Structure formats: structure tokens, C-alpha cells
Amino acid sequence: MHRSSYRLQAYQDPKLAKELRSGEVSVSELCNRCKERASKLNSLNALVTTTFEQAEKHALESNQRIQSGNARHILDGIPFAVKDNFSTKGIRTTCASKILQNYIPAYTATVVEKLEECGAILMAKQIWMNLQWGDSGCTDSIFGPTRNPWLYPYKEREVTVQRSDTQEVQDTDWFISGGSSGGSAVAVATGMVLGALGSDTGGSTRMPASICGVVGLKPTYGLSSRHGLIPLVNSVDVPGVLSKTVDDAAVILGAMCGADPLDSTTVSLPDQSFQLPDEIDIKGLKVGIPQEYHSPRLEEEVLQSWSKAADLFENAGAKVIPVSLPHTQYSLACYSVLCAVEVASNMARYDGIEFGHRSQDHSSTEALYAASRHEGFNQVVRGRIFAGNFFLLRRSVLQICFNLMTT
């Protein structure tokens, strides 16, 4: 099979910040390059909504700040994008779902606001899976699948973006981007933006990052605010970071973390800086290898990478020891049940009354709910809602567990 590979041009370059400060590259110019890149790679289908006009205005302002020596932050002037499940005031926020297809929020998520306050420039909102289900890779978005930029046959054919809700997707000669923050990963990998926010519940930032070859970070729960992050599973969701380098991820995390009065599950850390030292010394660091993770069906290739990583640590002076996490075998079952339960609960608000898709069936309130929800949710989401509600029934074992949690 012959594919012409596309050489990704990384904008992320150690000189960039310096060039921006010195004026060698203006913010507007940088944004334009990102914009061009995004247009050129439209066929990857990474972006749902672009905010170029607003970005242009912000770029000019940022430029002025930088030129007058008043840059707000190292992120001032850096084009970024966010996954389309972060609420953005006045900018359509769809969750790549029909139920929120035309939803324009009235407020902005805390983490997005924090990045904007640093002067970072929001360029676009990225595709993700329909209400964030699965990890195979942004394939059931109502805006069609997001394609992995690597080994994508750019030159061979014209690819027109097709919408899965109207037409079957015909071109299948591409790799998946991973999910659910696949759009964010692709946008960073291709240089449409220099950094992006994803969200991570059960790997939704880390997996697409891995598949698209960028850095993906799931910060500790409570470190950054979920206010404005449209929830899937409140007790596991966190805003994730996608970037080209680990240093960038640290900078972005540093800018967006911190206690938020609007999210009661956030914690304040005493003046935490995430800046990484130039030389990292891990001598004496203990690294545990959970034995249970070495499951019988583990792919040989994965095992090799795993061993290689362990060796790297050991060679650098860390103490690598086997540990046991005996509850590992139950984790997937617990995760699946809790996911379904919280999804069922969180999706209860999509009834077509206050916002979101509303059906034409107005014969009664109940009929309106039923029709709006049936039309708005796809089969996968509906299945999760049914399962979640089933687990929550009075007679379920889960209720016994919840009650045990009180003691």
C-alpha cells in the first residue's frame, strides 16, 4: 500500500516565544498561519466551529501588549483550541451531538476563561465524539469522523467532508484519531493550534494524544475547574491538556489550574508552579509496576514499550519495584457501571425545555420530552442512559453500595 506521508510542520519551536516577543513573528501572523493550516487540512475534520474573526481581533490586542512590553503571560498570543464540550459564551457548543447542535452558551468555562485571561487566543472548537462515548476515535460525531493526520493520503484524492447523519461515510482509507478528544489531538499534531484543551474521563485525552503523537495530560481531579465542562461522569471528568511538548503541557496546566469558587470539588494548592526543571533527577524515585496490569491478553508491542519505559526509569536511577493493586480486576466493571449511572443522570437535563434540541411533538409535556430525547440522542447514548437508569433502580445492588458509602 502506497501512501504519501505528510510531513507535519511543528510550529512549536523553542524560538517561537522569543520571536513573538521580539516581534519577528507577530501574533496576527502566527494566527494566520494556524488558520491557513486549518483550512488546508479541513479534510481531517478536526474542527467543528472556528472563531477566526474573534481571534483576529484578539491577536491585534495581544500584539499591542507584547510590543509595549505588557505581555500577560508566556501564553499571550498563543493560538489554542478547545474541545467542543467546553462552554464558550456566544460560541456554539455542540458536544458533536444533535441534542446540542444549535446550543449557544451564555457563559464561558473557567479553564477557557483562564487561558484567555493569559492572552491565549481561541481559534476553534474541536470535534469529539457524540456526547463523548468510547475511545475508538471520534467516529460517531454528527459532524463525521476525525481522521488521523499521520499516513493520511492527502494528495491522492480530494476528500470531501461528509456528515454521518445524512450520508454514509465513503472514504475509509485513513486511521482513526482516537477519542474522544481526537479533534484536539489532531489540531495540535498538525499545527492548527499550538495547544488545546481536551477532557479526560477514561482516557479521552491520553488515548488520542498517544494515537496522534502529541503530549496528552490528565491532571489530578480537583486541580482544575470543571465549571463549564459539559459533564459525562462528574466524579471522573477532568479538563485535559494536549500539546506538542511536555513543557508546553506544564505551562498550560499552570495557567488553568487552581481552586474555582464555581467548582466545589477543586482544591487550592499553596502556590504551585508546574514549571519543569531543565535537569530532572529521578534518583531514589520509586516507580511501582502493578503486577495485575500484566494481563494475559496484553499485546506484545505494548508489553515491549512498557518494559522499555521501566528500563529507562531504572537506568536513570529510579527504583522500579513490582506492586500489587488487587482491585484492578474490578475496576472496569465499576467504571462501566458508574459511567452509565452518571451519564443517565447528567443527560436528564436534555429535555428540550430550557435549551437544546426540541422536537415538534407538542401534544403533551411527556411526549415532547420523549420525542426531543429520542431525536437528540443517538443509539449509543440511549443505551447508556437505559443501563444507567437500570443500575439506579431501587432494587439494584448499587443502591446498597451507595448506602454503605455513608458510613
Added chain:
Amino acid sequence: MAARNVMKGKTGDWLAVIGLEIHAQIASHSKLFSGSKVKFMAPPNQLVSFFDAALPGTLPVLNKYCVEASILTALALSCRINKKSLFDRKHYFYADMPAGYQITQQRKPIASNGHLLFNVYDDVKREKPRRHRVNIKQIQLEQDSGKSLHDDEKQQTLVDLNRAGVGLMELVTEPDMSNGKEAAAFVQELQTILERIGTCNGKMAEGALRVDANISVNKPGEPHGVRTEVKNINSVRFVKNAIEYEIRRQIDVLESGGTVVMETRSLDDTGCTIPMRDKEVVQDYRFMPEPNLPPLVLYDDTTINSTICQEKAINVDTLRRRMPELPEDQRQRLTEDYGITYSNAVKLVNEEGLADLFEQLCTASSRKETKRLMNWCLIDILKCLHQRNLTVKQSPIPVEKLSDIFSSLQSGEISAKSAQKLLELLFDGDSRSVSEIMDVENLRQITSEEEVLKFCTEAVNEEPDLVEVYQSRNKKVINKLMGIVQVKSKGRIEPQLARRIMEELLERRRRR
């Protein structure tokens, strides 16, 4: 004890068992989990934050004041305060419940195991007060729903979210009541306590306090019967009537060979309870822990120091120290300190702020006048307030002025009628001092006999016919003459004095 609670039926005696669930709206400026204002009768959908409308991505933030209010309430009801309580989601679809669930405290409420001791008595029947104890199972914090307005003509439902998310305290009692009167007395006492401690305004007509009653009947010696729930009872009188109606209905059903169905009923305009159609299906609320709110942890004097953030932490002991005197304590004290009857003490205490006013006025006057002062408060002042739809707290008259009026009344300087007029003027916004009004409006009593005689003479001269009747046939017409004198003097003559002078005058005339 049993005899009092027994109800007669055709087939013999019956007993009733009643438990209450009461939703008390917390008198807070903002909602339980959002910063929206709380106000009754605001234009529709004006007090709605993004969280109240359940916009995706919004999160609840617990209102500290609401927590403090529920702790204060729990302390007033002798509850055990749970140092750690949890929030849960209760799911059901309703147009005025935008998130599709209500945040409540199902598993571990903020307080439990309390009780309320109160008096049951009927003032009209002059019954002796009887102490009754109702145990409180729990108090939980939860969100109120919005309101749905159904327009049958246009076939549409309109939703008003102003009330959505307002903080509620749900109080659940044990089934410790056995008739409507006990339940009504419980609700009334609770209302008085809530008003006193300021955690709920208690206005049932506005829905600030809503009562659901669980009712069942059984024959003495038999287990409890099947219960029905009467929802949203919105006055103390209806609590009594609805429960009595429902007890009677259940007895009638059972005696005519039927069975009582476990169902939810509502109260119609005629005071009957009728099944609620939309509540027919048994709901499974699919409770689950609210993941966006960490456990609510409370502290006391011994644990508060260990917390990092004392500003945010709530100290139960601090609230305990802030507790005002509770109504029943005050009633007992008033009867002891001022020698007034218990029923008058109830009247003073049950009108929010009136007992305090009474006590303030008492300190300024002599002990002997207590009874008159009490009546003045209970009758004259209350009349002025009620006519103007004011509470004692809203009264525009400073205590000092009221005290001035009362001393003038007591010293005989002004008549009861003038005192009433003074009150009216001051309530209507007159800002002059009491003595200035008395001077300018000519309200001082006429004490000089000479002046009284002048008024009497005028009256006698104007009504020779009445004088004639008095002297020839009927001495009672003197009352008509007295009336004329009072009109002329604008009620400023003490009646006994006027009567003596008039009698003397008429006697002198007869002799003439």
C-alpha cells in the same frame, strides 16, 4: 389518653395515625446552590442563574447561610446535628425541574432525631392546654422546584424558574399525631419557632411553608392501616380540616367494606381530598450521590481549630450561642414574670415581635399597669398593624413614642379614644412628637370641671326635648346627652367625670 383520640364509626372505635412532611423555604437572600436572588412574586424567570436553568456544565455551590439556617432550625427542634452530611440526586422528569433531578439529602441528612414539645388546646372551647411531643425524624436540605402554569385554553404549559433552586428544609416527623388538631398545633408551633429564629418566614399562603400529611386509620389494638398522603396543604386551618376529612373518608371507606389505596391526594377548594392523577404511578427516584458536592462537614468548638479554612467552616456551637429565646420558653416566662394568663402569653408570642414590644413597654411603665398594657398591645396596637397589613417589625413607630402614648393614657392625660387616634396618626406617618400632636390636635383630656360644664351646658341647651324626657320619664336619655358631649369635646372628657357633671347640671335645672 386513648379516649381523647378515639373516633366513633358505625362499626365502633377508630384510631388515626398522622405523620407530617414539611417543606420550609429558607429565608435567605440567595438560592441554595446559586447566587440568584430569592423573592416572592417577582416577574417570571427574572431570578434564574445559569445553574438554575441547568445549563450544561454548571455546578452547584452550597450557600453557607442556608446551611446555618438549617442548623439553627435543627437546634431549635433539639435535633442531633450530623457533623458530616451528604447530598444526593433524586431523579424525576418535570418541566419545572430543569436538571431532571433535585439535589437533596436522602442518605445522610444534616440533622436527625429531634423533637418538638407543644401545647394542644382550643381557645374557643376554653380547653386546658395539653402538652404533646412529636419526634422529628430528620431535617434535610434540598432544592425547591420551579412552577408550571397550565393554560388550558391555549393548551400550553408555561414554566417559571424563579423558585427553582431556592433552599428548602424538609422536616419529616414520626407518625406521632392522632388527629387534625394536634397536627395543626404542631404546624403552628413550628411556624412560630421558624419566624422567631428567622430561618423561614412561615407564610403558608405564599408557599414558604408547605405541609404534606401521611394519614392512616386502624381499629384499637390492630396494626396501622394503609396510608394516604395529602399534599401541599397551605394553611394551619386546612391542616386540621384536611386531616379530619381524610380520617373520616378512610373510616367511611373501610366501614362500607372498601379498602384504602396507598395514594397521593390533594385538597380541593371545598376542603375535600381528591386523588392526584399525575402521581398515580409509583415513582422510582433512582437516587445517587451528587458527585459535584463534597460531603458537608460541620465543626464545633472542640474541632474548629483543626480546620485550615475557618472562614468557610461552620461552627455549630457558635450558632447555638446565637439562638434567641424560643417561643415556648418566652410564654412560660411571660406568665411567671408578668402574671398574665398562658392564653394571653400565647397571643403575645404568636404575633411575631409583639411579645418583645410588650416587654420593652413594660420596662418603661409600672408593674401595676401590666394587664392594661397587655390589652393595649393585643387589641389597639394589633388592630392598627392588621389594618395596614404590617408586622410588628414593620411598624413605623419607635418604642419610645408608644411608651409616651401609653404613659399619657395611663395618667389620664388622654382618653383611650385619643390614644387610638395618636396611634393612627403615627402609623400613617406623622413624625411629630407625641406631646406636640396632643397639643396641636387638641387631644389632651379636659380635666377642668368648668370646661366640662361648658360642654354639658351647650348640649343641654341644644336639646331641650331630651332634658324634658330625662326629667319627666326616662333617665336613660342621659346617655344620648353624653354622646353629644363626647362629640363636642372630641372624646376628650373622661366619661365618668362628664356623667357626674351632667347629672349635677340636670338636677340643678330640675330644681330651677
